[in-house]
Amino acid sequence: MxxxxxxxxxxxDLYQITMGQVYFQSGHHNDRAVFDYFFRKLPYGGGYALFAGLGDLLQILEGLRFTEEDLDFLRRNKFAPEYVDYLRDWRFRGTIYAAREGDVVFPTAPVVRVEGGILDAQLIEALLLNLLNFQTLVATKAARIRSVAGDAILMDFGLRRAQGLGGLHATRACLVGGFNSTSNVTAAMQFGVPAAGTMAHSLIQSFGDELTAFRYFAECRPDDCVLLVDTYSTLESGVPNAITVAREMEARGHRLVAIRLDSGDLAYLAKRARAMLDSAGLSYVRIAASNQLDEYVIKSLIDQEAPIDIYGVGTSLVTGKPDAALDGVYKLSYFQETPRIKLSESLSKTTLPGIKQVHRAFNGDNLFAGADVVALADEQKIPGMSHPFEAGKSMSLQTYRLEPLLHKVMEDGRMIEEPVPLDQIASYARERLALLPPEYKRFEFPHVYKVGLSPGLAKLREHMRTELKQAMT
Amino acid sequence: MxxxxxxxxxxxDLYQITMGQVYFQSGHHNDRAVFDYFFRKLPYGGGYALFAGLGDLLQILEGLRFTEEDLDFLRRNKFAPEYVDYLRDWRFRGTIYAAREGDVVFPTAPVVRVEGGILDAQLIEALLLNLLNFQTLVATKAARIRSVAGDAILMDFGLRRAQGLGGLHATRACLVGGFNSTSNVTAAMQFGVPAAGTMAHSLIQSFGDELTAFRYFAECRPDDCVLLVDTYSTLESGVPNAITVAREMEARGHRLVAIRLDSGDLAYLAKRARAMLDSAGLSYVRIAASNQLDEYVIKSLIDQEAPIDIYGVGTSLVTGKPDAALDGVYKLSYFQETPRIKLSESLSKTTLPGIKQVHRAFNGDNLFAGADVVALADEQKIPGMSHPFEAGKSMSLQTYRLEPLLHKVMEDGRMIEEPVPLDQIASYARERLALLPPEYKRFEFPHVYKVGLSPGLAKLREHMRTELKQAMT
Known part of the structure; x- marks a missing residue:
């Protein structure tokens, strides 16, 4: 379960169901529609986003049904009986093309394309946005943290500050972005990763003296003992007591795994603790740190050469601070064999019409060349691209190899392939991030990855805008 | 389900289970412990928080068990077989005292007090924090929005930007804080409130012309028709078409409920649209607005006298922007018949020892007097209170009536009373907020609600700090 x-x-959202009835009663519910999922703004002022949540979405879509309770509710809310009957047997039968989960993605370009009867494609909007927006937000945060943490072990400690059950999705996304483990036991079980954690200050307080608490703990967990050393005084009490217990463990043939610092100046305390452990011949004992960490604090600790081997990250990771949400949207681009557009006073909010594919340019070194081009799906030659919103800016793609990013992952509501295991998604993310040049990964003023329009798409959009504007005057 | x-x-979190084993194996797991839930910082730089999530917590605690799958996982993770056997029959048997859900609460003072065997009290820490921190954060946001929105209808539109399944908890908390309805159908069913919503731009786009789409929609939803008027041009196309359809509806004996504005300058557009509707004799048609709203934007719209009757609020509400998390913690205060304390270099992070009650001072008008006092539970006379962290600051309570805030809500793991229906919790929140003077509710530099220590508690803390410091030197 x-x-x-x-x-x-x-x-x-109710309005999906309401619109569904309009389509149903007007006889258009099976007319083919195409929707794009994309976002407009990169989170954290960064240079990329890491796409996550797709696996969850596909698995949920396969099994998604209305329950009898749902149908009763709709009947009571005056939905037409014949429509409610139709929903009783409804399942999602659409086709989905998507970027691979764990790929690096950029604003404006579709990340997912949903095709199907318009009722099907519309009904899943809120669910799709709910899952993909949040997991992409958190996976991106995790990737940023991993990018500065090197080979350190990264643990998700966020459950207590997570947004309710959103904590589960958050953990999944952390793992996609490069975290190693989680404190959340349900999540560890569900995602097949190690459950991580040690003790709270309350354990020390309850035994009154720290040494007794450490001894009990070491006896109970001889093979994965991590001692929290800051309850009273890290350097005067915690570390000396941990050293005492580590030696007692050695005498019994065990090894203390780590000590954990959870307050104070982590850089200073880690250096002092490392020196104390090393002088005691305990260089194998690692140092874990927690307490309001994020990518900036960890970068600072590493810049200060703090000898920290393990980081526990909580609030800012699982809530995607300071953004808290990715602004992803889901827009109709094609219906009844006709491209569709939504105009807006600003070109950047005008949607891209037609059935589209996204191609990523690779340079001679087979690295990402800093250019994704959004094209019509049937467009064969893409010699160059134009800026999506600023007239006159264009770029040649002649010297690059182009690779399509959107792949068919679902047909007639069934997954094309077995779900990708989470560790494979995480590996893929690591590979793709390695192809992204460092200037897109820095935190301050990252280089802007170009996303442009193919000649065919640019022409279609211009044509439709002109026509619609004429029709309105 | x-x-x-x-x-x-x-x-x-794994560490709760790990600590549980230490207590179990040392034979102390049934020794009585008391933990306090409290937070240190008010969200949004505001003057109060609205307590929410308690009903969910209590219901979950009653049914909380380890599954066979959980127990297998623990066995594989080298937990002691006799401890895993013990957990098989475990259920929470503690006693809980809590502020009433919907009460106004302040930093430092315990909001919930959990008493029970230390294993029981420790195992629920992460769950308690996860539920109470998030719902209190969002209920507070909702209350802030309600405080400026007057009698306007407030709808939660946040599902698509919510943090995964956290969207459900978010909706519950919005309702506690004064929202009227939600777009999330599952949540509306679960919490017994109206599901709200109209149409997306895609409906208009799919029919191509706006008037046709409006007509279909009005036929399908004759009694709750809200038309989205900004797909092409709000004033040149959307509102005129809505007026046409409203008149057609009148001819059939129905009434258009509202139009919805979702982009552009909402104040300007609402005024113009109101004038157009009124000139058309449609003064009963209401105006709904959405698009990146929060308490500040709504306040500005109201200050500009924008004639908006209904607000749909999304991202900032359900993610508690810009905070994203409340910093609530759960700290041991009593164990084995002895008060416990956790020291810290700063007094503000030193915990309050002992079994405590919180009393709220009421003034002669029976309004909140701006002072909560944390006292020992058995302390009879509380003539005054001292500042919790700054020496020499104190305040007399002689002229005030004191009322205890923490009430017994669970005993031996069973709820004392039937769960409070959500609408009653929301009413209670409204009543309590009405007792809070306006200077604590303003957004800019709100007055600081004083939380102090009773003479007995201050003395106990001082005594324990001195003793512990002496013991460490």
Missing amino acids: TLQSALSASYT | TLQSALSASYT
Whole structure:
């Protein structure tokens, strides 16, 4: 029993169901529609986003149904009986093209393309946005933290500050972005990763003296003992007591795994603790640190050469601070064999019409060349691209190899392939991030990855804008 | 089947289970412990927080068990077989005292007090923090929005930007804080409130012309028709078409409920649209607005006298922007018949020892007097209070009536009373907020609600600090 399997098709915004009835009653519900999922702004002022949540979405979509309770509710809310009957047997039968989960993605370009009867494609909007926006937000945060943490072990400690059950999705996304383990036991079980953690200050307080508490703990967990050393005084009490217990463990043939610092100046304390452990012949004992960490604090600790081997990261990771949400949207681009557009006073909010593919340019070294081009799906030659919003800016793509980013992952509501295991998604993320040049990864004023329009798409958009504006005057 | 009922006791941090084994193996797991839940910093730089999440917590605690899958996982993770056997039959048997859900609460003072065997009290830490921190954060945001929105209808539109399944908890908390409805159908069913919503731009786009789409929609939803008027041009196309359809509806004996503005300058557009509707004799048609709203934007719209009757609020509400998390913690204060304390270099992070009650001072008008006092639970006379962290600051309480805030809500793991219905919690929140003077509710530099220590508690803390410091030297 997973939490996801407790979700029904009513986990959506009412207006999807309302619009569904309009399509149903007008006889258009099976007319083919295409929607794009994309976002407009990169999180954290960074240079990239890491796409996550797709695996969850596909698994949920396969099993998504309306329950009898849902149908009763709709009947009571005056939905037409014949429409409610139709929903009783409804399942999602659409086709989905998506970037691979764990790929690096950029604003404006579609990350997912949903095709199907318009009722199907519309009903899943809120669910899709809910899952992909949040996991992409957190996976991106995790990747930023991993990018500065090198080979250190990264643990998700966020459950207590996570947004309710969103904590589970958050953990999944952390793992996609390069974290090693989580403190959340349900999540560790569900995602097949180590559950991580040691003790709280309350354990020390309850035994009154620290040494007794450490001894009990070491006896209970001889093979994965981590001692929290800051309850009273890190350097005067915690570390000396940990050293005493580590020696007692050695005498019994065990090894203390680590000590954990959870307050104070972590750089200073880690250096002092490392020196004390080393002088005691305990160079194998590692140092873990926690307490309000994020990518900036960890970078600072590393710049200060703090000898920290393990980081526990909580609030800022699982809530995606300071953004808290990715602004991803889901827009109709094609219906009844016709491209569709939504105009806006600003070109940047005008949608891209037509059925589209995204191609990524690779340079001679087979690294990402800093250019994604959004093209019509059937467009064969893409010699160059134009800026999506600023007239006159263009770029040649002649010297680059182009690779399509969107792949078919679902057909007639069934996954094309077995779900990708989470560790493979995380490996893929690592590979793709390695192809992204460092100037896009820095935190301050990262280089802007160019996303442009193919000649065919640019022409279609211009044509439709002109026509619509004429029709309105 | 609710999502909560799919939760097992493994929805916790590993370290709770690890510490549990230490208590179990040392034979102390049933020794009585008392933990306090409290937070240190008010969200949003505001003057109060609205307590929410208690009802969910209590219901989950009653049914919380380890599943066979959980127990297998623990066995594989080298937990002692006799401890895992003990957990098989475990259920929470503690006693809980709490502020009433919907009460106004302040930093430093315990909001919940958990008493029970230390294993029980420790195992629920992460779950308690996860639920109470987030719902209190969002209920507070909702209350801030309600405080400026007057009698306007407030709708939660946040599902698509919510943090995964956290969206469900978010909706519950919005309702506690004064929202009227939600777009999330699962949440509306679960919490017994209206599901709200109209149409997306895609509906208009799919029909191509706006008037046709409006007509279809009005036929399908004759009694709750809200038309989204900004797909092409709000004033040149959307509102005129809505007026046409409203008149057609009148001819059929129905009434258009509202139009919705979702982009552009909402104040300007609302005024113009109101004038157009009124000139058309449609003064009953209401105006709804959405698009990146929060308490500041709504306040500005109201200050500009924008004639908006209904607000749809999304991202900032359900993610608690810009805070994203409340910093609530859960600290041991009493164990084995002895008060416990955790020292810290700063007095503000030193915990308050002992079994405590919180009393609220009421003034002669029976309004909140701006002072909560944390006292020992058995302390009879509380003539005054001292500042919790700054020496020499004190305040007399002689002229005030004191009322205890923490009430017994659970005993031996069973709820004392039936769960309080959500609408009653929301009413209670409204009543309590009405007792809070306006200077604590303003957004800029709100007055600081004083939280102090009773003479007995101040003395106990001082005594324990001195003793512990002496013991360490």
